[in-house]
Amino acid sequence: MIRRPALLLSALLLPALLLPALLLAAPAMAQQPRCGFGLGLEAMRQAEQALRAGAAAPGLLPARAAAETAQAALAEAAGRLQGCGCARAAELTGEAVRLAEQAPFESSLDRLARVLDRARLSLGLARDRLGREGCG
Numbered sequence: 001m002i003r004r005p006a007l008l009l010s011a012l013l014l015p016a017l018l019l020p021a022l023l024l025a026a027p028a029m030a031q032q033p034r035c036g037f038g039l040g041l042e043a044m045r046q047a048e049q050a051l052r053a054g055a056a057a058p059g060l061l062p063a064r065a066a067a068e069t070a071q072a073a074l075a076e077a078a079g080r081l082q083g084c085g086c087a088r089a090a091e092l093t094g095e096a097v098r099l100a101e102q103a104p105f106e107s108s109l110d111r112l113a114r115v116l117d118r119a120r121l122s123l124g125l126a127r128d129r130l131g132r133e134g135c136g
Helices: 005-024 037-055 060-083 087-105 109-133
Strands: none
Touching (some): 037 087, 037 109
């Protein structure tokens, strides 16, 4: 039993004072509720598939369509990563977005495939960074 009233009072008040402070503290970026990190990873997977399909497409029109699909998925992934505080991964994914935006304007299938391969490389760098260092 606690004999000192000051110790008893502090033992009772300390949790009561700390709880509101903990509740008001801002969550860490990696713990942001509903930031959509998993959706960003899924968009990265979809973009990877579209980039591969575009690079292997038999003609210019299917390759352009795949590039546009990849661009939309990459843009979604970059936005989700940025919203989760993954600035560097979002930047690398944004580089892939810019390359995918450029791809439909290429005049030959070979040039379009090279641009899509470069976009896939940038996307791979973003994925590797997330795998090695996480979101920080």
